[in-house]
Amino acid sequence: MLTPKSCMKLLFILLLESEALRAQTMAGNTPGASRAIEDPASLVLPFIGTTNGGHVFPGATLPHGMAKVGMDTDSPGNHAGYDADPQFNVTGFSQLHDSGTGGAVPLSNFKLWALTTCTSFEKCPTSLDSRKLGRKILPDGTPDDFASPGYFSTNLSNDIRVELTAARRAALHRYTFPSSVTLPRMVVDLTNDGQRSSRDQEMSLDPKTARVQGGATFTASFGPGSYRAFTCVDFKGEGFELGAPVEFGVWLANSPVKGATDLKQVYAGFRDEVGALFAFKRASEGPTRILARVGVSFISSEQACTNAEEDIPDFNFDRVHQANRAEWNELLGRIQVDTTGVSEDTVKLFYSSVYRSHISPADYSGENPKWNSTEPYYDSYYCNWDTYRTLYPLLSLQDPANFARIVRAMIDIQKHEGWLPECRGATAQHWIQGGSNADPILGEFWVKFHEQATALNVSGDDLYNALLADAESEPPNWNLQGRQANAWKTFNYIPHDIVDSGGANSKQVSRTLEHAFGDFAISQVAKIRGNAEDGAKYAQRAGNYFNVWNPNVSVPDAPSVRGMMQPRSSNGTFDFTDPRHCSIHDPEKATCFLNAANLDGFYEGSPIIYSQYVPQDTARLLDLQGGAQSFINRLDFIFEQEYFEPTDEPSQQMPFMYHYANRPGLSTQRSRQVIAQNFNTSVNGLPGNDDSGSYNLSSTAPSFVVLILHLLGAMGSYAAFYLAGLYPLPATRQFLLSSPYFPSISFFNPVFNSTTTIKSIGFEGNPEDGTGGKVFVKNVRVNGKPYKTNCFLDWDVFIGGSTVELTLTDDIGVTCGNGTDTLPPSLSTGGYN
Numbered sequence: 001m002l003t004p005k006s007c008m009k010l011l012f013i014l015l016l017e018s019e020a021l022r023a024q025t026m027a028g029n030t031p032g033a034s035r036a037i038e039d040p041a042s043l044v045l046p047f048i049g050t051t052n053g054g055h056v057f058p059g060a061t062l063p064h065g066m067a068k069v070g071m072d073t074d075s076p077g078n079h080a081g082y083d084a085d086p087q088f089n090v091t092g093f094s095q096l097h098d099s100g101t102g103g104a105v106p107l108s109n110f111k112l113w114a115l116t117t118c119t120s121f122e123k124c125p126t127s128l129d130s131r132k133l134g135r136k137i138l139p140d141g142t143p144d145d146f147a148s149p150g151y152f153s154t155n156l157s158n159d160i161r162v163e164l165t166a167a168r169r170a171a172l173h174r175y176t177f178p179s180s181v182t183l184p185r186m187v188v189d190l191t192n193d194g195q196r197s198s199r200d201q202e203m204s205l206d207p208k209t210a211r212v213q214g215g216a217t218f219t220a221s222f223g224p225g226s227y228r229a230f231t232c233v234d235f236k237g238e239g240f241e242l243g244a245p246v247e248f249g250v251w252l253a254n255s256p257v258k259g260a261t262d263l264k265q266v267y268a269g270f271r272d273e274v275g276a277l278f279a280f281k282r283a284s285e286g287p288t289r290i291l292a293r294v295g296v297s298f299i300s301s302e303q304a305c306t307n308a309e310e311d312i313p314d315f316n317f318d319r320v321h322q323a324n325r326a327e328w329n330e331l332l333g334r335i336q337v338d339t340t341g342v343s344e345d346t347v348k349l350f351y352s353s354v355y356r357s358h359i360s361p362a363d364y365s366g367e368n369p370k371w372n373s374t375e376p377y378y379d380s381y382y383c384n385w386d387t388y389r390t391l392y393p394l395l396s397l398q399d400p401a402n403f404a405r406i407v408r409a410m411i412d413i414q415k416h417e418g419w420l421p422e423c424r425g426a427t428a429q430h431w432i433q434g435g436s437n438a439d440p441i442l443g444e445f446w447v448k449f450h451e452q453a454t455a456l457n458v459s460g461d462d463l464y465n466a467l468l469a470d471a472e473s474e475p476p477n478w479n480l481q482g483r484q485a486n487a488w489k490t491f492n493y494i495p496h497d498i499v500d501s502g503g504a505n506s507k508q509v510s511r512t513l514e515h516a517f518g519d520f521a522i523s524q525v526a527k528i529r530g531n532a533e534d535g536a537k538y539a540q541r542a543g544n545y546f547n548v549w550n551p552n553v554s555v556p557d558a559p560s561v562r563g564m565m566q567p568r569s570s571n572g573t574f575d576f577t578d579p580r581h582c583s584i585h586d587p588e589k590a591t592c593f594l595n596a597a598n599l600d601g602f603y604e605g606s607p608i609i610y611s612q613y614v615p616q617d618t619a620r621l622l623d624l625q626g627g628a629q630s631f632i633n634r635l636d637f638i639f640e641q642e643y644f645e646p647t648d649e650p651s652q653q654m655p656f657m658y659h660y661a662n663r664p665g666l667s668t669q670r671s672r673q674v675i676a677q678n679f680n681t682s683v684n685g686l687p688g689n690d691d692s693g694s695y696n697l698s699s700t701a702p703s704f705v706v707l708i709l710h711l712l713g714a715m716g717s718y719a720a721f722y723l724a725g726l727y728p729l730p731a732t733r734q735f736l737l738s739s740p741y742f743p744s745i746s747f748f749n750p751v752f753n754s755t756t757t758i759k760s761i762g763f764e765g766n767p768e769d770g771t772g773g774k775v776f777v778k779n780v781r782v783n784g785k786p787y788k789t790n791c792f793l794d795w796d797v798f799i800g801g802s803t804v805e806l807t808l809t810d811d812i813g814v815t816c817g818n819g820t821d822t823l824p825p826s827l828s829t830g831g832y833n
Ligand SMILES: *[C@@H]1O[C@H](CO)[C@@H](O)[C@H](O)[C@H]1NC(C)=O
Pocket: 074, 087, 088, 089, 133, 134
């Protein structure tokens, strides 16, 4: 069911930046200008992370749109359909995708395809394997593909040009056939989703209008379930009257049946691959352009038709594209940066990261097949474990209205299914990773927006009840619904030897730490709601991380790195997992992904990594690890020995943790080194083949290597925060503070109707390798007044709109300040009350 590598493993990828994109970007923005960036969409590079396992979706979507239309390839890593590696061939242009996920290939439903010539209707190559086509390769070795927010285009090796754009529930395709094509043909493929898993297909076509309606059941990606999806396809000539199709029929594999109008007429028992095939007349002059409008629905094919008619009534490709881009520009433009003295690559990296934070979850409102509700319905949470740390805090700063709708959708799911969603995709529950990680997301919303909640239609009672359900009730299958709640309440940790309903005997230590943080989030909500008793109860449970802390375990070759999170049996005895387990130094080279063989208690991170993971109480962690200097030494050890894994979310806060030892300069340098070492923006090209062997670049090709940052925006939002000089603590009112990569950065928050600008006084640019430089914050003023600390900003700074002035120095020895409240808060030192 699952691929051996699960969801979350990210790899280094290679990104090619086409000349076309580069040219467009240069034209759109004058480097060095400090005026507002009017067209931030022009700074987005959608191809980041689209090969070597990156699984990023580069096609066209609205922010959080349901229709995500893109090109599909036959790459084994085509989780988002596309693979930038030109050796992989094109199989179609489908309407639904996720971005950055693992598991099995999700979605990629309802591919369209254009054919230039067939010997006859009956001989047309309709099956996926027979129709697929090589890419057109440009002289620099890259495929002739282009993408920008809301738009994707490609030229195929048969000289057909395909362009794609999207509204919320429908896509619009434009196929331009070369003038030599006399009988343009279009294939609608009902069945070949990414897993080629269809069953229970239904389909009919109208011989006069060429409308195709159909649907099928498909297998979920990261869980045991399935989903039913539907489509409705209409065609129109651009610049000429298309008229009724010249030929029409239903196809099964490579056998088109001319004149058939319904699958039922051709039922042959074996229907793995079916669809519709049309031939149309060509345009009377010039190249033939055929538009295909494709509605999608999870309810019915009639609903898919209605969605298409409502969202794209006019078949106007350029209008749909411009409307889509305008939405992206408005959203991206809420964050403005001064680019003076900042490299163009850094600016692009920033806006591309913000862009990827708004692909998912997707707004499926009105498309929930499981119950009727007037509440919004969002899907593609894949998974909350990945996104709670940085994605939702970014929405807090920049897109709270969408955040509120997502929260309402989560609460509505809990009301109907009993538990908040964790790792949901295509309407099906998927396997959990850390537990009930919607808790910190709802906590983040309530802590930051409880005063605006009524206006945003979020009910505090419903939100709190949803949290309590996660925290207190044992679900039928915790591995799908969240928590092993009974064991958690009985033992105050997740014991290594109690399996309960979830089956898989895995990740008990990670789940203990996640549940502790989830309960911290609940305690914050309870306190704000005036429920002191629950506030205290859940704050107590937030301390349960301590129950898996074994002070006597150390790293075998580094005895001073002592004290580790460890698995523990229900009788209280500690079990032992080598602290190096599932790191690059693991002598057993074990995996710690989601599979039945993983019995070591940890998920996608070594015990060394998880032993730093107590965001709610880093002060106590520092004590447990022997005080400030010993804590710093341990962090240095983790980075120098490469235990730090920037692509695994439990590591994300680590570069900023020096703040808690009153050494924010070390955090600034470490976080900048992480960016420098993992984001290579060199335009000198790569030395021949990169080590994954997938590209052979000419030395003149503009290119750069980037650590992919994705996972439904988890990594995009993480990079965006690092470049903004902030790191969020979800479900709190604090952001850890460093220096931005820009002389100034401002955030417009539409709910508060306010703008907060962070300015770097004395900005002299960013050191290329992240080391040294005049980047350390020695003093902070807010609205002209000295601020209480140099180490964090309170949420209040962002509510009313403020000017934050950071005085920079090249002295890495800066501190948080001299007052009593200068260190970031922690539970054990009285913070968060
Ligand atoms: C793609 O198609 C070309 C021929 O067009 C073929 O040579 C090549 O092997 C195909 N690539 C893959 C990965 O199947």
